[in-house]
Amino acid sequence: MCRDDMWPHLHIIGLTGGIATGKSTVSRFLSQLGAYVIDADEVAHQVTLPGSTGFLKLVEEFGDEIVTPEGALDRKKLGRIVFGDRKALAAVNAVVHPLVIGKIHNMLETLDRDLGARDHCVCVVLDVPLLFEAGMDKICDEVWVVAVDLEIQIKRLRERDG
Helix, strand or coil: CCCCCCCCEEEEEEEECCCCCCCHHHHHHHHHHCEEEEHHHHHHHHHHCCCHHHHHHHHHHHHHHHCCCCCEECCCHHHHHHCCCCHHHHHHHHHHHHHHHHHHHHHHHHHHHHHHHCCEEEEEECCCCCCCCCCCCCCHHHHEEEEEHHHHHHHHHHHHHH
């Protein structure tokens, strides 16, 4: 069933969960079943590309030290800066979250408009690690939380990140 509000041709599932819980696996599975997946991490990368508003605001906030020699955002360095520093993390989120939310809203508008022309309804999965913190749960028809035992989560992180 489609919603009859902002995006009447979309049924939106918010997918969230901690790091290394399997959100990407669930997203891939739902995509194979025909769902349209929007990955908030990928959108965050897009809104912080060199020259973008997000990139420029982050550099203004944290300085050129977060820029690689090639001119891209040094995500690892930025991660080290915000790790354990709530104020710095809040500053990053204050820049990135509104841009990600805006871009996702634009993507949903476009998808709904294109599908509306065909009188079609589609399931959209919003893969958003901070779904509730960003307030994105409010636009979802339902929310799915992916969880695993802590031991499995730690094992996956070690395998992934070394």
